[in-house]
Amino acid sequence: MIVYVAEQVPSMKILLIEDDHVIAEHIIKGMKEAGYSIEHASDGLSGVSLALSESYDVAIIDLMLPKLDGLSIIDLIRDKKINFPIIILSAKRSVDERICGLQHGGDDYLTKPFSFSELLARVKALLRRSSNVVEPTSMIYQDLELDLLSRTVSRAGKKVELQPKEFSLLEYLLRNQGHIVSKTMIMERVWDYHFDPGTNVVEARVSKLREKIDKEFDKPLIHTVRGLGYVLKQAD
Amino acid sequence: MFLSKLIRAPKTLAARLTFWYSAAFYLLLLVSLVGMFIAVSTLLETRMENDLREDIEEFNILYQQHGLNRVLFEINQEIMYENPEHFFIRLFNSQGELLLHSDLSQWRQLPTANNLLNALSQQKDILLKKMSHIDEDLTSYTAYGKIGKDLIMHTGESNQDQQETLDIIKIVSAIIFCIIIPIGALIGWLTARKAVSGIKAVSAAAADIEQGIFDRQVSVNSKGDEIDELANTFNAMADRINTLIEEMREMTDNIAHDLRSPLARIRAISESTLSSQVNSDSCHKAASDTLEECDRLLQMINMTLDVAEAEADVRETKVDLVDLNYLTEDACELFSPVAEHKNIKLSTHLSGPCTVQGNKHNLQRMLTNLIDNALKYTPEKGEVIVELENEKSDAILKVADTGIGIPEPERSRIFDRFYRCDQSRTQEGCGLGLCYSRAVARSHGGDIKLKTALNRSSVFEVSLPLSK
Numbered sequence: 001m002i003v004y005v006a007e008q009v010p011s012m013k014i015l016l017i018e019d020d021h022v023i024a025e026h027i028i029k030g031m032k033e034a035g036y037s038i039e040h041a042s043d044g045l046s047g048v049s050l051a052l053s054e055s056y057d058v059a060i061i062d063l064m065l066p067k068l069d070g071l072s073i074i075d076l077i078r079d080k081k082i083n084f085p086i087i088i089l090s091a092k093r094s095v096d097e098r099i100c101g102l103q104h105g106g107d108d109y110l111t112k113p114f115s116f117s118e119l120l121a122r123v124k125a126l127l128r129r130s131s132n133v134v135e136p137t138s139m140i141y142q143d144l145e146l147d148l149l150s151r152t153v154s155r156a157g158k159k160v161e162l163q164p165k166e167f168s169l170l171e172y173l174l175r176n177q178g179h180i181v182s183k184t185m186i187m188e189r190v191w192d193y194h195f196d197p198g199t200n201v202v203e204a205r206v207s208k209l210r211e212k213i214d215k216e217f218d219k220p221l222i223h224t225v226r227g228l229g230y231v232l233k234q235a236d
Numbered sequence: 237m238f239l240s241k242l243i244r245a246p247k248t249l250a251a252r253l254t255f256w257y258s259a260a261f262y263l264l265l266l267v268s269l270v271g272m273f274i275a276v277s278t279l280l281e282t283r284m285e286n287d288l289r290e291d292i293e294e295f296n297i298l299y300q301q302h303g304l305n306r307v308l309f310e311i312n313q314e315i316m317y318e319n320p321e322h323f324f325i326r327l328f329n330s331q332g333e334l335l336l337h338s339d340l341s342q343w344r345q346l347p348t349a350n351n352l353l354n355a356l357s358q359q360k361d362i363l364l365k366k367m368s369h370i371d372e373d374l375t376s377y378t379a380y381g382k383i384g385k386d387l388i389m390h391t392g393e394s395n396q397d398q399q400e401t402l403d404i405i406k407i408v409s410a411i412i413f414c415i416i417i418p419i420g421a422l423i424g425w426l427t428a429r430k431a432v433s434g435i436k437a438v439s440a441a442a443a444d445i446e447q448g449i450f451d452r453q454v455s456v457n458s459k460g461d462e463i464d465e466l467a468n469t470f471n472a473m474a475d476r477i478n479t480l481i482e483e484m485r486e487m488t489d490n491i492a493h494d495l496r497s498p499l500a501r502i503r504a505i506s507e508s509t510l511s512s513q514v515n516s517d518s519c520h521k522a523a524s525d526t527l528e529e530c531d532r533l534l535q536m537i538n539m540t541l542d543v544a545e546a547e548a549d550v551r552e553t554k555v556d557l558v559d560l561n562y563l564t565e566d567a568c569e570l571f572s573p574v575a576e577h578k579n580i581k582l583s584t585h586l587s588g589p590c591t592v593q594g595n596k597h598n599l600q601r602m603l604t605n606l607i608d609n610a611l612k613y614t615p616e617k618g619e620v621i622v623e624l625e626n627e628k629s630d631a632i633l634k635v636a637d638t639g640i641g642i643p644e645p646e647r648s649r650i651f652d653r654f655y656r657c658d659q660s661r662t663q664e665g666c667g668l669g670l671c672y673s674r675a676v677a678r679s680h681g682g683d684i685k686l687k688t689a690l691n692r693s694s695v696f697e698v699s700l701p702l703s704k
Contacts, residue, residue, distance in 0.1 A: 093538070094545075113534060165569070191570060195542075195601050196535060198608030204573035227527030 012127055014038040015059040017047030017073065018089065019066055023112075027060065030116045031123075034179070044068025051077050056084050058126055060119070063090040063101065071104050078105040085126040087119070117180040117229060124176075139174045142234060144213070144221060146174055155213060165190065166209050173222065173232040182229035206230055249435070253428035254421065261420045262413075269409045276405060280398040281377075285364050288379035292362050292389050299384045307383065311336055321370075322394040328352070330386045342370050343392075352380050352388055369394045434463030438470050450478045483653070490654040491540060494666065498533045502526050532666075539668040543653065546598060546675035557703055558599055560590040560631055564624050567603045571611060579616045582607075585623040590631045593703040594680040602676040603633070605669040606696050610637035613694070630682070631702050636695040642688045650686065673698070 014031055018024040019042050031038045039054075041047035044065040051059060051073065059077075063070035074086055088106040090097060098109045108122050139146045143156040151167055153160045162170065168190045173181065183202040187193045206222065214220040219235050299307045311325055320339035324346075327336040332349035340346065345367070355363055362381030369376045371394070378392030437454050444452040452474060454467040509522040568584045575582035592599070610620045614637045623634040642650060649655045651674045656667040670684075673696075677684045682700035 093541070113530070191566075193570070193600065193604070194597055197567075197570060197601070197604040198574075198611075200577075201570055201574055201608075204577050207577075208573050225524075226521075227524030227531075 012036050012057040013055070014123065015047070015051055015054075015056040015084075016040045017042075017044070017051075017059070017065065017070070018062045019043060019064075020062070026116065027119065030120065034120055036123075044070070044073055048073050048076050051082065052080060057130070058084055058123055059086045060123070061086055061088055061106075063088060063092065063097075071101065074101075074104045074106055085130050087122055087126065089114070115180075115182045115184075115228065117176075118182055118185050120179060121176055121181065121185060139171070141174055141177050141232065142219075142221065143217075144174075146171060153213075155217060160212050162209075162212060165205070166212070169205060169209055170213065173230065177232045180225050180228045180231045185229070202230075248432075250425070250428040250432050253431065254424040257424035257427065258417075258421045261424070262417065265413065265416060265420075269413070273402070273405060273409070277398070277402055280395070280401065284377050284393070284395060284398065285379070288364065288377060288391060288393070289362050289381075291391055292379055292381040292383070295389055296381070296383050299387065304387075307387075308336055315339075318393075322396050324392055326390040327383070328388040328390070330388070335387070343376075344370070346390070349388070352390060356380070356382060356388060367392065371396075374399060431463075434467060438466055441470065441474070445474060445477070450474070450481055487540070487544075487653055491536075494536060494654055495533060498529045498536075502529045505529070536666045536668070539666055539672065540653075542601075543668055543672045543675055546672060546679050555593055556596060557591050558594055558596045560592060560599070560624055560633065560700075561586050563596070563600055563603055564622055564633070567600065567607055568622055570604070571607050574611055575620065578611065578614075580611060580614055581619045582611070583619070583621050585621065585625075587625045590624055590626050591703050592631055592680065592700045594700075595676075598676045599680070599700075602673040602698070605673050606635040606698070609669060609696075610635050610639065610694075613637065613639035615639070626702055627699075629702055630699045633698040633700070634695055635698075636693055638693050641692055642686065642694055647686055647688065651684070 014036050016024060016027055016031075016038055018027065018040070021042070024040055024042065028038050028040055039050060039056075041050050044067040047061070047065070048068060061070045061073055065073070070088060070090075074088075077086070085107040086105065087108045087110060088101040089110055089112060090101065091112045093111040101109050107126055110119060110122060135148075137147070137149050139148070144153070145155070146153050146167075148171070151164075153162055153167065153170060169186065172186065172189050184196065186202050186205075187195075187197065191197075206224070210220070210222050214222055221232055221234070223231050223233060223235070225231055295307055295310070298310060307327075311327060314323075314325065315338040318338070321342045324338045324340055324343045325336075326334060326338075326340075326346075328349045329335055330353075332353055334349070362379055365378050365380075367376040367378055374394045374396055376392050376394050378390065380388060380390040383389050434457075441452045441454045453471050454474075456464050456467045456471070505522050505525045509518060512518065564584055564586065568582055572582060607620065607622060614620055618638040620638075621634070621636045623632075623636070625632050651670050653671045654667040655671075674684045677698050677700065680700050682698060684696060684698045686694065686696055688694040
């Protein structure tokens with residue numbers, strides 16, 4: 001049995017090419033807190049020289065950059081057969097832009113403004129994909145256990161009955177344990193809805209899940225972070 | 237100015253039309269005149285030959301009924317009346333001796349009597365022969381044949397009269413041609429001018445629109461011809477452009493207004509945090525309030541863009557088969573906890589397969605918009621019914637609620653951008669959901685209608701063409 005254990009990733013190195021200093025600092029701070037080491041270039045040319053001279057596990061590249069634009073950077077990197085995953089950041093949200101970015105060799109596309117937790121989740125997903133980690137068959141957090149094969153959940157040894165979507169939601173929270181996931185991310189990953197479908201769909205879901213997972217136990221695991229989303233962690 | 241117009245003229249459509257019209261016209265005229273000329277001259281020639289033949293036949297009959305003397309008398313009569321330059325007559329006996337002849341001074345190279353006898357011995361009939369005339373412009377037509385058993389008559393005349401007739405026809409044709417050329421060109425020019433005048437009107441209107449006069453229209457003369465069609469299409473296009481610009485203007489105003497309120501709140505939050513006693517709790521609260529306002533702003537901006545894109549059909553590049561049954565069930569499943577929370581009965585009625593062609597995400601979003609609205613405006617213990625059925629070639633999707641209804645005067649405006657009914661202002665939302673839904677329905681070739689009764693229920697009915 002392969003058990004999913006979080007926080008084993010760090011010592012990974014991220015390259016950030018972003019000219020907006022406020023956003024760059026925000027990302028650097030967050031990534032360092034998450035345990036990654038990160039290097040930052042604030043224009044296209046210095047970004048390319050960093051990308052070509054050192055090795056990284058993942059790169060985050062803005063599209064609109066001084067001196068050399070993001071797409072050209074990606075072209076140059078891919079021409080040199082450097083294959084680390086790339087996340088494109090852009091203020092342009094049209095489908096065409098997105099497709100264009102991915103065709104140039106980007107692996108993911110994130111529209112500004114974005115929440116840091118979403119960026120982190122995407123970075124993690126890309127790292128997981130590129131490092132060929134074997135998919136776990138079960139996940140454990142504290143006394144919560146989730147079996148992906150039999151699709152059963154138990155807490156403190158007691159079986160919890162969940163509906164299919166509730167199971168997927170819990171699985172997603174568990175995969176990101178300790179990190180905040182936004183409503184948008186939940187909608188995208190659990191329901192495949194790429195928009196906010198309405199007022200309090202996610203709240204209602206989470207509160208139902210909470211009733212089943214947390215209600216009868218002392219220490220709640222699912223927490224709401226106002227304005228940001230939800231997180232699975234131990235109570236403070 | 238005039239000169240440049242003149243230089244440009246050969247390139248214009250009107251000039252080219254005139255040229256080709258006139259050229260075709262003249263060619264036809266020329267062909268018909270030549271044809272007529274050939275027909276007339278052939279007719280005249282045949283008639284001359286027939287006259288000669290009949291002459292000889294008449295003398296033959298005369299000879300058989302009244303004898304040689306009567307024939308000689310008649311020939312002398314004819315010789316007296318005819319002009320010897322254009323007429324001759326000879327009468328031989330079977331030995332080739334000349335019995336009688338007219339003045340032959342103008343007629344040379346007449347065949348000898350033996351030649352005639354030889355030709356006639358082989359053939360009993362009357363023989364016809366063309367000859368040159370002393371006047372080179374003319375031709376002579378001659379005929380010879382037997383009179384009775386012993387005599388041979390040889391007669392001929394020039395085609396002077398016929399030639400004169402043909403000359404007159406030539407002159408008249410030339411005159412007709414000369415008169416027709418300017419008239420034809422003029423008619424051609426006028427026709428071409430009239431044909432392209434509609435195009436000119438449209439091009440003038442297009443030039444005006446290019447200058448920024450967007451409410452410009454082309455007058456239609458309602459003849460139903462191609463030019464009218466062009467004018468109508470053009471007017472429809474101009475209308476659409478004008479409407480879009482008007483809408484854009486209105487939308488910009490609305491956005492500016494609606495974006496101000498969240499911005500004002502963000503500003504107020506930051507200002508009060510800065511000016512009051514700061515502790516970590518209040519900072520935290522201010523930050524999360526700001527985040528919420530930002531998300532609201534972002535949602536509004538995105539939604540505005542989505543509406544614009546759906547209305548411009550930009551996104552309809554992605555066309556796949558979408559199973560509406562699945563979509564409806566999925567959406568209702570998504571909303572079931574919300575309904576449960578509000579104690580609303582959310583039910584779906586599906587009947588038969590319903591597949592449409594289009595963009596799955598947009599349709600999904602339209603559907604969730606409608607369900608979300610229904611749940612929002614339905615009080616506790618109410619009911620929301622989502623019904624899907626296929627009717628002929630359309631899929632009909634009905635979202636009915638037992639909500640607050642929509643008052644009559646507001647019904648026509650609920651699909652407008654940023655329009656919010658008085659009762660809805662307290663609810664969360666940005667006033668774009670229905671507008672988006674309609675844009676999606678229309679971009680899929682369908683539409684959305686509202687059926688409502690105040691204080692009872694609203695039914696939104698979407699019709700989408702089923703995939704074939």
